Amino acid sequence: MGPDSGPRSRVLTGAGLDRLIAVMAEEQRGEWGSKIGFILAAAGSAVGLGNVWKFPYITGENGGGLFVVVYLVCIAFVGLPIMIGEVMLGRMTKRSAVGAFRKLSGERSLWQGVGWIGVAAGFVILSYYSVVAGWALQYVVIAAKGEMSSGDPAAMAERFAAVAGNGPGAIAWHVAFMAVTVGIVIGGVAKGVEVAARVLMPLLLIMFVALLGYAMTLDGFGEGLNFVFGLNTDKFSASSVLEALGHSFFTLSVGMGAMLTYGSYLRKDDDIVGAAVAITVLDTVVALMACLVLFPITFTYGMEPTQGPSLVFTNIPMAFARLPGSTVWALTFFLLLVFAALTSAISLLEVTAAYFIDELGWSRKLAVPLCGAVIVLLGIPSALAASSHTFGAGMEEAIGLNWFDLFDYVSSNWMLPLCGLGISVFVAWRLGDEARRVQFEIGSTLGKLAGAYVVWLQVLRWLVPAAIIVIMLHALGVFEALAG
Numbered sequence: 001m002g003p004d005s006g007p008r009s010r011v012l013t014g015a016g017l018d019r020l021i022a023v024m025a026e027e028q029r030g031e032w033g034s035k036i037g038f039i040l041a042a043a044g045s046a047v048g049l050g051n052v053w054k055f056p057y058i059t060g061e062n063g064g065g066l067f068v069v070v071y072l073v074c075i076a077f078v079g080l081p082i083m084i085g086e087v088m089l090g091r092m093t094k095r096s097a098v099g100a101f102r103k104l105s106g107e108r109s110l111w112q113g114v115g116w117i118g119v120a121a122g123f124v125i126l127s128y129y130s131v132v133a134g135w136a137l138q139y140v141v142i143a144a145k146g147e148m149s150s151g152d153p154a155a156m157a158e159r160f161a162a163v164a165g166n167g168p169g170a171i172a173w174h175v176a177f178m179a180v181t182v183g184i185v186i187g188g189v190a191k192g193v194e195v196a197a198r199v200l201m202p203l204l205l206i207m208f209v210a211l212l213g214y215a216m217t218l219d220g221f222g223e224g225l226n227f228v229f230g231l232n233t234d235k236f237s238a239s240s241v242l243e244a245l246g247h248s249f250f251t252l253s254v255g256m257g258a259m260l261t262y263g264s265y266l267r268k269d270d271d272i273v274g275a276a277v278a279i280t281v282l283d284t285v286v287a288l289m290a291c292l293v294l295f296p297i298t299f300t301y302g303m304e305p306t307q308g309p310s311l312v313f314t315n316i317p318m319a320f321a322r323l324p325g326s327t328v329w330a331l332t333f334f335l336l337l338v339f340a341a342l343t344s345a346i347s348l349l350e351v352t353a354a355y356f357i358d359e360l361g362w363s364r365k366l367a368v369p370l371c372g373a374v375i376v377l378l379g380i381p382s383a384l385a386a387s388s389h390t391f392g393a394g395m396e397e398a399i400g401l402n403w404f405d406l407f408d409y410v411s412s413n414w415m416l417p418l419c420g421l422g423i424s425v426f427v428a429w430r431l432g433d434e435a436r437r438v439q440f441e442i443g444s445t446l447g448k449l450a451g452a453y454v455v456w457l458q459v460l461r462w463l464v465p466a467a468i469i470v471i472m473l474h475a476l477g478v479f480e481a482l483a484g
């Protein structure tokens, strides 16, 4: 507040003045339109391509079974506790990823670096995420034309190769998807996202329930079930553990400041823990349902569980080909997939833009398109990865990854867990002195269950950092080096 902000500033002192400043700051900042606005938007962020596209294919690549178990353990004991801490940091500070750390630890504090990793991860993730969403958009068009299903695995593989392998086409649809995302984020958070999530999330769930019913009638259902829930260990390795850890962050949208940023628009009386648990459960249910639909189809039609990023695109149309009204099914499915991707992409773009808006004072109208443009450019190598042999072939030979894989690998498996590590240490150690305040912020649910609060804090203090550090060292081969 400036010196001449009116006579009232002279009579208000101490706590009263603080309160007024807090209220004014809050009034300038967007808030969710309804009590479940945050839950809807955060669930919209969590449920996305990660659940339907990525989780099934990495489960396939890592042999199913044991990978799923490790993933579930990471979700419950690492992802969820961090989500609670992240949302709390946002609500406590009313800032976005970097600002939250600065506000709590000082102008020059290195803790801001945790937020920077998150913002950087947002750019990297959205760049290839939007490419995949672009593929899904193309499938919507194909379905709308009634050209989707021939019911032949080889034809489905060719179709995917034609969609993802057409470089200019992939770029164009990536740009189209980003343009829509930018358009929505410019309008601010509360509108749009809440409405979209309120209608589309239930629809997506209903769709999966119906598909699950269909999958159960397939010959390969038992084999699919066994693949997902049997303790298969053949393809499991040290890197599988890192992949499971990284994906638990990715799928819950934690470790990047996205939940922190959404939490900053939260009202003081909203229940953080209840929301976090609900979001985590929903997200996990959708991911497991996707697997239980996809793998029975895979085994019934003799398709490859290890085929990688094409899995959902080749599999789902196979199922529809055999159902009456296949065009409507395919159209609905891929539309829902695009919307699920959109509500996630919105949160990714929001994090990157919020940094420039909150920290550098840019206007939303400037920050959002500019971030969008950078992300479009950053995504071009990924859009070309499936087609061009100059982009990626040499790299693939050298390190086994093309641009697309590399961006995904580095952001999910390293940047998110590193940022998550920073968040957990910050909340559980650095804010330790302010434990009462943390306890207050955590609010109703855990505040009343005093014991549960202590468990959460200790998990965040010991288990989460230890797990992240051990898994990273393990993946780097440090333990083998020490042993040998």
Ligand code: TRP
Residues within 6 Å of the ligand: 045, 046, 047, 048, 049, 050, 051, 125, 249, 250, 251, 252, 253, 254, 255, 256, 258, 344, 345, 347, 348, 416
């Ligand atoms: N969770 C989303 C998905 O599963 C992706 C996503 C959105 C995300 N926002 C994020 C991942 C923030 C990490 C961080 O598709």
